[in-house]
Amino acid sequence: MSSARTEPVVIAGHEARFDREGGLDPWIPWREALAREIAFYQSCPSDRGYPRFAYVTFLDAEWRPHADRTDTIPATQSGMGIISYLKYAAWRPESTGFCLTTARGLGSYLIGEANTPDAGRYPSFTRSTGTRKQFPLPPDAGSQGDRAFEIEPDKGGIAGYALSLLFDATGERIYLDQALHNARVLKANQGIGDAEHSPWPFRADFRTGEGRGAVSGNMTYILRLYDAMLARGNHEFAAARASLWDWITRYQLPSADEDGALFAQFFEDHETPTNRTAWAPLNLARYLLEKRQPLDPEWRSHCDALVDFVRRTFTHREFGILVCHEQDEDKQAWGGVVSTYGAVLASYARAVGAADLASEARRALNFALYCIDAEGRPRDLFLSPEPGGWQEDAHTDVIHNFMDAIEAFPEWAE
Numbered sequence: 001m002s003s004a005r006t007e008p009v010v011i012a013g014h015e016a017r018f019d020r021e022g023g024l025d026p027w028i029p030w031r032e033a034l035a036r037e038i039a040f041y042q043s044c045p046s047d048r049g050y051p052r053f054a055y056v057t058f059l060d061a062e063w064r065p066h067a068d069r070t071d072t073i074p075a076t077q078s079g080m081g082i083i084s085y086l087k088y089a090a091w092r093p094e095s096t097g098f099c100l101t102t103a104r105g106l107g108s109y110l111i112g113e114a115n116t117p118d119a120g121r122y123p124s125f126t127r128s129t130g131t132r133k134q135f136p137l138p139p140d141a142g143s144q145g146d147r148a149f150e151i152e153p154d155k156g157g158i159a160g161y162a163l164s165l166l167f168d169a170t171g172e173r174i175y176l177d178q179a180l181h182n183a184r185v186l187k188a189n190q191g192i193g194d195a196e197h198s199p200w201p202f203r204a205d206f207r208t209g210e211g212r213g214a215v216s217g218n219m220t221y222i223l224r225l226y227d228a229m230l231a232r233g234n235h236e237f238a239a240a241r242a243s244l245w246d247w248i249t250r251y252q253l254p255s256a257d258e259d260g261a262l263f264a265q266f267f268e269d270h271e272t273p274t275n276r277t278a279w280a281p282l283n284l285a286r287y288l289l290e291k292r293q294p295l296d297p298e299w300r301s302h303c304d305a306l307v308d309f310v311r312r313t314f315t316h317r318e319f320g321i322l323v324c325h326e327q328d329e330d331k332q333a334w335g336g337v338v339s340t341y342g343a344v345l346a347s348y349a350r351a352v353g354a355a356d357l358a359s360e361a362r363r364a365l366n367f368a369l370y371c372i373d374a375e376g377r378p379r380d381l382f383l384s385p386e387p388g389g390w391q392e393d394a395h396t397d398v399i400h401n402f403m404d405a406i407e408a409f410p411e412w413a414e
Contacts, residue, residue: 286404
């Protein structure tokens with residue numbers, strides 16, 4: 001690739017820096033950029049004891065909610081946020097106090113305000129969507145692609161797993177109790193699954209269990225939740241976990257070698273049942289890369305298939321840099337999926353010794369880093385005119401990805 005450029009390239013307000021091969025360099029060292037972002041989030045107002053980004057999905061850089069977007073995505077936003085803050089604290093121990101306080105706020109919001117009523121097929125279960133400034137969310141709180149009274153079972157897996165990690169970090173039983181409850185509700189509603197159906201539908205009416213959307217592509221976090229419960233001696237989940245893993249290995253993983261149809265549906269604001277996403281296969285690959293041989297003797301070939309499926313289906317170039325987009329229906333390089341791609345590709349490259357893929361991963365993560373401004377304010381998409389936006393894509397589903405990449409290649413943060 002030629003490095004000759006006639007005019008400066010500007011990415012999210014920063015003049016881009018390129019190396020001799022035309023690869024994107026960071027505008028600022030990773031450690032400094034991430035520290036600035038965490039420092040900025042220390043200024044987030046607290047409402048009712050929760051950081052504002054726990055219950056508001058669309059915020060501007062002054063912490064003001066977007067007037068035209070009252071919809072929220074509590075399980076994914078706060079669940080991935082808990083994971084991000086716990087991983088950041090492990091990397092930068094001096095930040096532990098603030099990170100644990102923030103993670104507690106996110107977890108307490110999920111438990112205190114974002115559950116279904118204690119009735120029906122999915123009782124007291126973490127919600128996928130809702131509306132801001134409703135404490136607690138009412139029974140008919142579904143928003144975005146969810147209808148009134150609907151939840152997304154896989155999002156309860158994300159929230160439950162994150163809460164189990166929060167218990168590990170704090171020892172506070174309230175978090176483990178909700179995680180265990182989510183796992184039990186999921187087990188009670190689990191089906192067998194086949195070549196056209198995942199073990200849970202993508203959406204379900206929490207009252208009746210009636211499903212909508214035959215395939216839910218994100219099974220990884222339910223698997224993680226079951227693992228977390230089994231590790232604590234809750235053997236009641238052994239059969240459910242085995243059945244889920246059987247479906248993943250028998251049907252979902254082979255799908256990556258074909259059309260990827262069993263990786264359809266993850267994002268809360270989309271309803272097309274055949275809409276495949278990059279998020280789900282990437283997070284399954286992340287899981288396999290963490291577990292490897294003890295879990296799956298074929299982890300290498302399975303990760304090969306998952307990474308290849310994402311690269312051939314969901315990547316495109318921005319300013320010559322290969323980046324990842326979310327899904328069939330949205331081909332923009334949102335911060336959450338770009339950083340997820342970079343992190344998983346980095347872990348894969350380290351595991352298999354692929355220097356070319358490591359370089360590709362680092363450049364994708366450098367691209368994501370350009371969405372942080374000099375004051376540490378992130379934006380959800382490099383095309384967004386101002387910092388802020390979707391808090392998941394700007395922040396909560398981004399930080400943990402940099403942590404995973406740094407674990408794979410510590411020198412990238414030096």
